[in-house]
Amino acid sequence: MASSSDVSNPSGRPKLVLASASPRRLGLLQQAGIEPYALLPADVDETPLKNEGAKDLAKRLARSKAEVARKVARVRDDLKDAYILSADTVVVVGKRILPKAELVDEAAACLRLLSGRAHRVYTSVCLITPKDSVRERLVETRVRFKRLSRDEFERYLASGDWRGKAGGYAIQGLAGTFVIKLVGSYSNVVGLPLYEAAALLDGEGYPVRSSWLDAA
Numbered sequence: 001m002a003s004s005s006d007v008s009n010p011s012g013r014p015k016l017v018l019a020s021a022s023p024r025r026l027g028l029l030q031q032a033g034i035e036p037y038a039l040l041p042a043d044v045d046e047t048p049l050k051n052e053g054a055k056d057l058a059k060r061l062a063r064s065k066a067e068v069a070r071k072v073a074r075v076r077d078d079l080k081d082a083y084i085l086s087a088d089t090v091v092v093v094g095k096r097i098l099p100k101a102e103l104v105d106e107a108a109a110c111l112r113l114l115s116g117r118a119h120r121v122y123t124s125v126c127l128i129t130p131k132d133s134v135r136e137r138l139v140e141t142r143v144r145f146k147r148l149s150r151d152e153f154e155r156y157l158a159s160g161d162w163r164g165k166a167g168g169y170a171i172q173g174l175a176g177t178f179v180i181k182l183v184g185s186y187s188n189v190v191g192l193p194l195y196e197a198a199a200l201l202d203g204e205g206y207p208v209r210s211s212w213l214d215a216a
């Protein structure tokens with residue numbers, strides 16, 4: 001398991017830095033058999049620019065996170081040749097970008113907008129290769145929520161399951177019971193589209209499936 005400090009790399013495989021503090025992103029990568037060598041969370045200002053749309057916001061933030069981590073990694077002897085992977089997830093209802101809910105009032109406002117309607121979730125994945133090429137993939141998932149009863153609304157807010165989640169909900173948690181329909185990648189909603197992330201890494205020479213036999 002990776003940590004923000006050094007960990008051993010007994011396999012001699014290329015190293016991967018995950019530029020994220022999200023336990024969901026680490027968990028999804030591990031589900032795919034990909035173990036980051038190090039975690040370098042990047043704290044970037046997530047405020048949308050004036051007139052910035054959800055897709056551009058997700059792309060800009062994923063790229064900023066990767067670039068912040070790259071600066072740190074390239075001056076570290078053990079990480080100077082590492083691949084850097086980051087992502088950013090944005091939830092949007094129509095053109096309205098929902099915040100990453102930190103306060104109960106924000107979560108309540110998000111739920112009111114999501115209840116009984118369809119919305120889109122964008123995750124942009126950014127990969128910086130050891131030679132500093134930048135590769136990106138933007139993935140869209142469409143999600144439709146049931147109309148929430150007052151009881152569901154209040155219990156969900158009381159659960160705190162929304163905290164720190166884009167759009168004020170976590171599909172992998174209690175809010176899974178609100179989802180009538182999902183079109184596209186489920187892992188994209190949780191924070192890292194696995195098909196696209198694996199394809200990006202694979203396409204740039206990272207040995208995505210090299211550990212699969214270790215687990216057999």
Ligand SMILES: Cc1cn([C@H]2C[C@H](O)[C@@H](COP(=O)(O)OP(=O)(O)OP(=O)(O)O)O2)c(=O)[nH]c1=O
Nearest residue numbers: 020021022088089165166169170171189190191
């Ligand atoms: C919509 C949705 C989002 N989320 C999470 C994924 C992300 O962690 C978070 C969106 O915020 P992000 O800013 O994309 O990510 P983060 O700040 O949590 O982590 P980092 O920038 O360090 O990588 O919301 C879920 O876990 N489930 C969901 O259903």
